[in-house]
Amino acid sequence: xxxxxxGRIVRxxxxxxxxxxxxxxxxxxxxxxxxxWLGWCRAAGGAVLYLGVGAGRLxxxxxxxxxxxxxxDAHPAMLDHLRRRLPEADLLLARIEDLRLERRFGLVLxxxxxxxTPERLAAAARHARGLVAMELMNPHWLLAxxxxxxxxxxxxxxxxxxxxxxxxxxxxxxxxxLLWPEEVERLLAPAGLGLELMxxxxxxxGLADSETYFVLARARRTASRTAGATSSAKRxxxxxxxxxxxxxx
Ligand SMILES: C[S@@+](CC[C@H](N)C(=O)[O-])C[C@H]1O[C@@H](n2cnc3c(N)ncnc32)[C@H](O)[C@@H]1O
Numbered sequence: 001x002x003x004x005x006x007g008r009i010v011r012x013x014x015x016x017x018x019x020x021x022x023x024x025x026x027x028x029x030x031x032x033x034x035x036x037w038l039g040w041c042r043a044a045g046g047a048v049l050y051l052g053v054g055a056g057r058l059x060x061x062x063x064x065x066x067x068x069x070x071x072x073d074a075h076p077a078m079l080d081h082l083r084r085r086l087p088e089a090d091l092l093l094a095r096i097e098d099l100r101l102e103r104r105f106g107l108v109l110x111x112x113x114x115x116x117t118p119e120r121l122a123a124a125a126r127h128a129r130g131l132v133a134m135e136l137m138n139p140h141w142l143l144a145x146x147x148x149x150x151x152x153x154x155x156x157x158x159x160x161x162x163x164x165x166x167x168x169x170x171x172x173x174x175x176x177x178l179l180w181p182e183e184v185e186r187l188l189a190p191a192g193l194g195l196e197l198m199x200x201x202x203x204x205x206g207l208a209d210s211e212t213y214f215v216l217a218r219a220r221r222t223a224s225r226t227a228g229a230t231s232s233a234k235r236x237x238x239x240x241x242x243x244x245x246x247x248x249x
Pocket of ligand 1: 012025052053056057058073094095096111112114
């Protein structure tokens with residue numbers, strides 16, 4: 001436990017889990033807006049695989065809506081907290097990149113930028129028999145000046161060192177990869193995924209001012225002609241101006 005009132009800097013480090021990071025996530029209120037995740041979970045049907053499930057900020061509201069969540073996280077204290085909240089849930093302590101379950105899912109989800117590396121995306125894809133859904137930080141937004149509570153300490157080439165403030169005096173320091181929306185298809189292709197939908201946070205889907213963006217991708221072996229047609233139509237609708245992750249409300 002940290003002393004109250006003292007600034008608390010935490011990191012998301014799956015190799016050396018930071019106790020303060022789990023304490024921060026356990027202190028966050030549950031998500032009140034469950035979309036687009038809930039709609040995607042319902043459309044997929046059956047159990048969903050949630051990678052980087054954390055302490056339950058989103059998993060608990062999804063489970064409350066009747067979704068069967070199989071959760072994976074590398075942080076023991078995150079899972080301890082979540083087990084107390086969802087005692088019936090199937091929760092696995094593992095690094096995403098090492099995951100090899102003998103089971104595939106209609107939907108694999110990874111919010112909070114957690115699927116932003118080729119190794120983790122490949123792990124998501126090998127457990128998907130349908131869709132992979134993720135949320136990524138938007139470099140267009142991040143590198144634009146003046147976001148209260150978010151500081152870019154350094155930005156070099158494909159990455160940035162950032163700090164994000166949270167209520168309660170917490171600050172998360174993170175090394176993030178800059179994954180540009182324009183280049184997402186190049187990230188998906190080696191994992192055998194095809195882009196189905198990309199949109200910003202707001203309902204209008206625009207990326208210009210969106211802090212993060214959502215990507216829905218389909219495992220190619222199950223892609224249908226219909227899905228391909230839908231994909232092209234939806235792709236045209238995104239606005240091309242555009243794992244600290246902005247759960248700061
Ligand atoms: C930013 S938190 C988000 C937690 C949850 N998705 C939420 O929205 O509340 C990221 C979570 O992913 C986990 N994580 C990060 N990298 C991971 C990895 N390589 N393997 C497994 N879990 C990882 C962290 O331990 C943490 O619980």
